[in-house]
Amino acid sequence: MTTYTKAWLVCLVWIGFFAVLLIGIGIEVLTGASMPMALVFGAVGYFAMIIIAQSFPKCAGCGEPVNMPHDDGEVTHQGMALIRPARPKRECGYCGADLKEPR
DSSP: OOHHHHHHHHHHHHHHHHHHHHHHHHHHHHHOOOOHHHHHHHHHHHHHHHHHHTTSOBOTTTOOBOOOGGGSOOOEEETTEEEOOOOOOSBOTTTOOBTTSOO
């Protein structure tokens, strides 16, 4: 699984936990009924996703997330054949540090 796919998966799950949290708060505010499990599940899941999001690869120079192959290279069509996109640059897009060097 690529870093890009993992990032999308984390974002979708994160949005799901946030939606559960908002639904729990909304039901409690609108109806007065207590939804403690929705609030706990939403809050714990939301903050767990913050911790998981910190595990993505980061540049040793500036700490920004790196290794996003969709940022560099374009997919083009030539004669109805899909051409593989260019390989991603191995330097940080933020500070220009060489990502090939060991951390």
